[in-house]
Amino acid sequence: MTEQTPVAPSTASRSARKGKRRGRPKKQPNGGIDTREKILAAAIKVFAARGLSGGRVNVISRAARSNDRMIYYYFGSKERLFVEVLEKVYRDMWEAESALALDQADPIEALEKFVGFTLDYYLSHPEMLTILNNENLLQGKHVTKSKKLKELSSPALDLMERIYRRGVEKGLFRADVKPLELYLSVLALNYFYVSNRYTLSAFLGADLTGDSLKSWRRWAVDVIVRAVRV
Amino acid sequence: MTEQTPVAPSTASRSARKGKRRGRPKKQPNGGIDTREKILAAAIKVFAARGLSGGRVNVISRAARSNDRMIYYYFGSKERLFVEVLEKVYRDMWEAESALALDQADPIEALEKFVGFTLDYYLSHPEMLTILNNENLLQGKHVTKSKKLKELSSPALDLMERIYRRGVEKGLFRADVKPLELYLSVLALNYFYVSNRYTLSAFLGADLTGDSLKSWRRWAVDVIVRAVRV
Amino acid sequence: MTEQTPVAPSTASRSARKGKRRGRPKKQPNGGIDTREKILAAAIKVFAARGLSGGRVNVISRAARSNDRMIYYYFGSKERLFVEVLEKVYRDMWEAESALALDQADPIEALEKFVGFTLDYYLSHPEMLTILNNENLLQGKHVTKSKKLKELSSPALDLMERIYRRGVEKGLFRADVKPLELYLSVLALNYFYVSNRYTLSAFLGADLTGDSLKSWRRWAVDVIVRAVRV
Amino acid sequence: MTEQTPVAPSTASRSARKGKRRGRPKKQPNGGIDTREKILAAAIKVFAARGLSGGRVNVISRAARSNDRMIYYYFGSKERLFVEVLEKVYRDMWEAESALALDQADPIEALEKFVGFTLDYYLSHPEMLTILNNENLLQGKHVTKSKKLKELSSPALDLMERIYRRGVEKGLFRADVKPLELYLSVLALNYFYVSNRYTLSAFLGADLTGDSLKSWRRWAVDVIVRAVRV
DNA sequence: AATGAATGAGGTTTCATTCAT
DNA sequence: TATGAATGAAACCTCATTCAT
Numbered sequence: 001m002t003e004q005t006p007v008a009p010s011t012a013s014r015s016a017r018k019g020k021r022r023g024r025p026k027k028q029p030n031g032g033i034d035t036r037e038k039i040l041a042a043a044i045k046v047f048a049a050r051g052l053s054g055g056r057v058n059v060i061s062r063a064a065r066s067n068d069r070m071i072y073y074y075f076g077s078k079e080r081l082f083v084e085v086l087e088k089v090y091r092d093m094w095e096a097e098s099a100l101a102l103d104q105a106d107p108i109e110a111l112e113k114f115v116g117f118t119l120d121y122y123l124s125h126p127e128m129l130t131i132l133n134n135e136n137l138l139q140g141k142h143v144t145k146s147k148k149l150k151e152l153s154s155p156a157l158d159l160m161e162r163i164y165r166r167g168v169e170k171g172l173f174r175a176d177v178k179p180l181e182l183y184l185s186v187l188a189l190n191y192f193y194v195s196n197r198y199t200l201s202a203f204l205g206a207d208l209t210g211d212s213l214k215s216w217r218r219w220a221v222d223v224i225v226r227a228v229r230v
Numbered sequence: 231m232t233e234q235t236p237v238a239p240s241t242a243s244r245s246a247r248k249g250k251r252r253g254r255p256k257k258q259p260n261g262g263i264d265t266r267e268k269i270l271a272a273a274i275k276v277f278a279a280r281g282l283s284g285g286r287v288n289v290i291s292r293a294a295r296s297n298d299r300m301i302y303y304y305f306g307s308k309e310r311l312f313v314e315v316l317e318k319v320y321r322d323m324w325e326a327e328s329a330l331a332l333d334q335a336d337p338i339e340a341l342e343k344f345v346g347f348t349l350d351y352y353l354s355h356p357e358m359l360t361i362l363n364n365e366n367l368l369q370g371k372h373v374t375k376s377k378k379l380k381e382l383s384s385p386a387l388d389l390m391e392r393i394y395r396r397g398v399e400k401g402l403f404r405a406d407v408k409p410l411e412l413y414l415s416v417l418a419l420n421y422f423y424v425s426n427r428y429t430l431s432a433f434l435g436a437d438l439t440g441d442s443l444k445s446w447r448r449w450a451v452d453v454i455v456r457a458v459r460v
Numbered sequence: 461m462t463e464q465t466p467v468a469p470s471t472a473s474r475s476a477r478k479g480k481r482r483g484r485p486k487k488q489p490n491g492g493i494d495t496r497e498k499i500l501a502a503a504i505k506v507f508a509a510r511g512l513s514g515g516r517v518n519v520i521s522r523a524a525r526s527n528d529r530m531i532y533y534y535f536g537s538k539e540r541l542f543v544e545v546l547e548k549v550y551r552d553m554w555e556a557e558s559a560l561a562l563d564q565a566d567p568i569e570a571l572e573k574f575v576g577f578t579l580d581y582y583l584s585h586p587e588m589l590t591i592l593n594n595e596n597l598l599q600g601k602h603v604t605k606s607k608k609l610k611e612l613s614s615p616a617l618d619l620m621e622r623i624y625r626r627g628v629e630k631g632l633f634r635a636d637v638k639p640l641e642l643y644l645s646v647l648a649l650n651y652f653y654v655s656n657r658y659t660l661s662a663f664l665g666a667d668l669t670g671d672s673l674k675s676w677r678r679w680a681v682d683v684i685v686r687a688v689r690v
Numbered sequence: 691m692t693e694q695t696p697v698a699p700s701t702a703s704r705s706a707r708k709g710k711r712r713g714r715p716k717k718q719p720n721g722g723i724d725t726r727e728k729i730l731a732a733a734i735k736v737f738a739a740r741g742l743s744g745g746r747v748n749v750i751s752r753a754a755r756s757n758d759r760m761i762y763y764y765f766g767s768k769e770r771l772f773v774e775v776l777e778k779v780y781r782d783m784w785e786a787e788s789a790l791a792l793d794q795a796d797p798i799e800a801l802e803k804f805v806g807f808t809l810d811y812y813l814s815h816p817e818m819l820t821i822l823n824n825e826n827l828l829q830g831k832h833v834t835k836s837k838k839l840k841e842l843s844s845p846a847l848d849l850m851e852r853i854y855r856r857g858v859e860k861g862l863f864r865a866d867v868k869p870l871e872l873y874l875s876v877l878a879l880n881y882f883y884v885s886n887r888y889t890l891s892a893f894l895g896a897d898l899t900g901d902s903l904k905s906w907r908r909w910a911v912d913v914i915v916r917a918v919r920v
Numbered sequence: 921a922a923t924g925a926a927t928g929a930g931g932t933t934t935c936a937t938t939c940a941t
Numbered sequence: 942t943a944t945g946a947a948t949g950a951a952a953c954c955t956c957a958t959t960c961a962t
Contacts, residue, residue: 035921035922049367050283050367051281051283051284051364051367052284053280053281053283053284054281054282054283054284054367056955056956056957057956057957057958058955058956058957066922066923067922067923067924068923068957068958069922069923069924069958069959070921070922070923071957071958072957072958072959073921073922077957077958078956078957078958130366130367132426132429133363133366133367133425134281134367135428135429136360136363136425136426136427136428136429137279137280137281137284137360137363137364139428140428140429140431140432143428143429143432143433144432149432149433150432153433154433178445178449180434181445181446181449184422184423184430184446185419185449185453187422188418188419188421188422188423189415189418189419191418191422191426192414192417192418192421192422193414193418195363195366196362196366196421197366198365198366198369198370198373199362199365199366199370199373200414201370202370202373202374202379202380203373203379203380203383203384204410215408215411216411216414219408219411219415222457223415223453223456223457226453226456226457227452227453227456227457265946265947286930286931286932287931287932287933288930288931288932296947296948297947297948297949298932298933298948299933299934299935299947299948299949300946300947300948301932301933302932302933302934303945303946303947304946307932307933308931308932308933495925495926509827510743510827511741511743511744511824511827512744513740513741513743513744514741514742514743514744514827516951516952516953517952517953517954518951518952518953526926526927527926527927527928528927528953528954529926529927529928529954529955529956530925530926530927531953531954532953532954532955533924533925533926533927537953537954538952538953538954590826590827592886592889593823593826593827593885594741594827595888595889596820596823596885596886596887596888596889597739597740597741597744597820597823597824599888600888600889600891600892603888603889603892603893604892609892609893610892610893613893614893638905638909640894641905641906641909644882644883644890644906645879645909645913647882648878648879648881648882648883649875649878649879651878651882651886652874652877652878652881652882653874653878655823655826656822656826656881657826658825658826658828658829658830658833659822659825659826659830659833660874661830662830662833662834662839662840663833663839663843663844664870675868675871676871676874679868679871679875682917683875683913683916683917686913686916686917687912687913687916687917725942725943746934746935746936747935747936747937748934748935748936756943756944757943757944757945758936758937758944759937759938759943759944759945760942760943760944761936761937762936762937762938763942763943767936767937768935768936768937922962923961923962924960924961924962925959925960925961925962926958926959926960926961927957927958927959927960928956928957928958929955929956929957930954930955930956930957931953931954931955931956932952932953932954932955933951933952933953933954934950934951934952934953935949935950935951935952936948936949936950936951937947937948937949938946938947938948939945939946939947939948940944940945940946940947941943941944941945941946
């Protein structure tokens with residue numbers, strides 16, 4: 001599920017319908033809620049691939065095998081659809097983070113697993129990165145608006161704090177580290193690598209998948225562990 | 231039904247309208263090249279603020295105190311303008327990097343300075359980040375196209391390689407580090423922090439300037455140094 | 461120089477403008493297909509009067525009492541609209557030709573009627589000529605594209621073949637004539653006269669309507685009949 | 691010299707010039723009048739290939755290896771350039787017609803040669819046809835304006851009158867024919883065939899060159915001769 | 921719940937033409 | 942004579958959105 005997928009080659013002209021089609025229009029209701037989900041899923045792909053302003057309502061509805069009108073029916077506007085996309089993208093990530101059961105593990109090992117998880121999540125959900133980039137472009141405009149997002153917050157940060165504290169208690173980690181900064185560093189190393197792989201590989205002439213990726217994974221773990229180890 | 235019918239009074243070719251121009255035209259040629267520069271500068275701002283698809287040609291030309299037409303005169307299309315913007319943004323950074331004179335410095339200190347430089351550059355050139363993000367969104371489409379960009383490459387990577395080698399020679403750094411990964415890590419830590427400050431501060435409820443920024447600067451240096459030190 | 465700068469007050473996505481619409485929108489849906497027909501009819505007039513490149517989308521939509529957008533809604537592009545115009549113009553002529561019931565008539569008389577019909581059709585459908593001229597200018601570009609046109613073909617050619625054969629059987633016509641060439645000659649004589657009347661009358665200083673037209677009609681019939689008569 | 695030739699692939703974007711070019715502009719005067727001729731020649735091709743409204747000033751200047759400005763320098767406007775094109779196209783044809791020395795020949799043979807000449811001229815100067823078609827589209831607008839054109843007139847019509855008179859005198863031709871109509875018929879048969887070859891061959895599925903052309907040539911001569919012979 | 925039709929505003933691009941040197 | 946720079950007007954086309962059924 002890369003942002004390369006369907007999303008339609010963007011050229012397809014919406015219309016040019018011939019005068020033939022006269023028989024009653026074929027409405028195919030399917031329970032309703034289903035359409036909503038399909039639109040949301042399509043919107044994630046499209047916004048991820050083209051950004052907010054580049055993602056066309058039309059392209060989304062087409063990718064959802066529905067029609068423009070339904071987007072307004074369910075979401076009211078393109079922008080509100082985008083907010084829902086943001087919410088879903090975050091919620092999905094937080095759900096995945098919640099499933100991480102690292103509280104019992106050895107702190108160092110927990111750290112390693114957390115780094116790996118982050119990298120894997122970004123790799124398997126690249127849409128998350130581009131959508132966040134977009135939100136950063138707009139200076140957090142929608143994130144700020146969304147009540148849902150403000151109410152929640154990343155379970156991973158809490159997790160990181162717990163891991164860190166246990167590491168300190170066990171005498172494994174130095175005590176003068178801010179868990180938030182540690183946490184952000186994990187994100188940073190992985191976010192950058194995944195998000196910038198296209199421009200990077202253009203310059204470095206090497207693709208950043210395969211062995212390079214494995215090497216980076218080891219390196220990122222190493223950097224993080226060394227950052228806290230006494 | 232002859233072709234004579236209403237269809238409007240007009241005239242087949244636009245030239246027939248000649249002489250009707252009213253109000254004195256205010257053309258203020260200035261040697262040409264100047265306009266080009268102004269457009270490029272304006273485009274950097276606008277694309278940085280709104281992205282490629284969100285950055286309106288019209289807004290750019292106005293910001294450059296010129297008119298749409300000149301964009302096409304000098305650049306041919308919005309997209310080619312974007313490519314030039316990309317080129318300029320990279321070139322500017324590489325020029326700044328070239329001014330770094332860290333070859334004589336103590337390797338550790340050189341590393342520290344390099345981290346600091348990167349952070350400062352991103353902070354003072356945030357347009358670089360959003361423009362790169364956009365390019366990543368488009369999967370490096372334009373970077374790949376630009377011959378200029380492919381021919382050049384970051385002086386900083388070379389610099390980092392030299393610093394690292396000297397550190398190893400002096401017995402300060404461990405020998406099993408890939409300079410490229412070290413280099414990317416410096417970028418990653420700073421890129422992420424600056425690029426994501428809006429969404430991050432929305433979630434973390436704290437702004438990431440001021441003291442937080444100072445703290446991050448120290449932390450980033452620390453992370454990098456620890457990553458290579460024996 | 462942050463992306464915050466002036467650059468205009470706007471908003472990245474157009475949707476933010478919502479709700480500002482003033483004055484009541486006057487949409488007058490009419491079942492749809494009607495608008496399509498009106499556009500097509502208007503397009504015939506406009507393209508006939510100004511050619512493909514001279515025929516402005518804007519002028520067409522206004523003549524159809526609709527708006528530009530609907531042209532794209534129904535036809536996709538100006539060029540596809542032109543193709544449909546071509547198709548319609550041909551189809552209309554072929555329909556008219558189909559109504560010719562000349563199979564029972566005396567071959568000579570049938571020939572005469574056919575010549576007259578052609579002249580009359582061109583006179584009453586001058587748009588046909590200019591549109592065809594345009595297509596010839598473009599070297600048959602659109603005719604070649606249209607599947608519909610390629611599938612069909614002029615009933616008149618068949619008719620001409622039948623008339624000719626009967627004439628030969630009855631010993632009225634000489635046997636060494638190619639019906640296709642005979643047919644083309646009928647078109648040629650009438651096409652030229654009607655199509656070139658403006659330039660011709662400019663040079664000849666006489667208008668080609670009225671008596672001149674009557675005279676030409678007799679002449680054309682005469683030429684064609686003499687061409688085949690034994 | 692078909693209208694297919696250079697004329698530039700129409701896609702070439704006029705500008706997108708880089709900021710490099712700083713040295714003094716290279717003016718390469720060449721005697722002046724030469725440029726004028728080159729523009730006129732280029733304009734004939736371009737207007738022939740695209741019509742008046744479709745023929746871009748820019749494309750013309752480029753095809754003439756000059757620049758837009760020179761068109762205005764020499765011709766004042768696109769439309770006046772078109773008028774000159776019209777004039778030249780007519781003048782060239784009249785010159786060719788003047789070279790026809792058919793006054794001594796046998797009337798029948800003269801007729802045959804005249805038909806052949808017309809066909810050949812159209813075939814070798816297809817630009818003539820499309821440019822005339824264009825002028826007809828515009829209802830003779832420019833032809834009417836041009837004083838030069840009105841002062842002159844086709845030598846061929848005079849020639850035809852002389853041939854016809856001699857034919858009548860010799861008892862070869864019937865006496866009740868209007869030479870003008872005879873003349874127009876010659877033009878018509880050839881004009882139609884050459885002008886419509888693209889659309890015709892699209893429908894008839896056969897190209898109209900080669901053998902078909904030879905056949906048509908014989909046929910046209912035959913039609914004309916039969917039209918006047920007693 | 922679902923959809924075809926309609927639309928205003930504006931987006932990118934092109935055009936003929938003029939200015940200034 | 943020649944040319945680069947500049948420009949208003951408009952061309953084609955697209956977008957998000959609403960109406961009406």
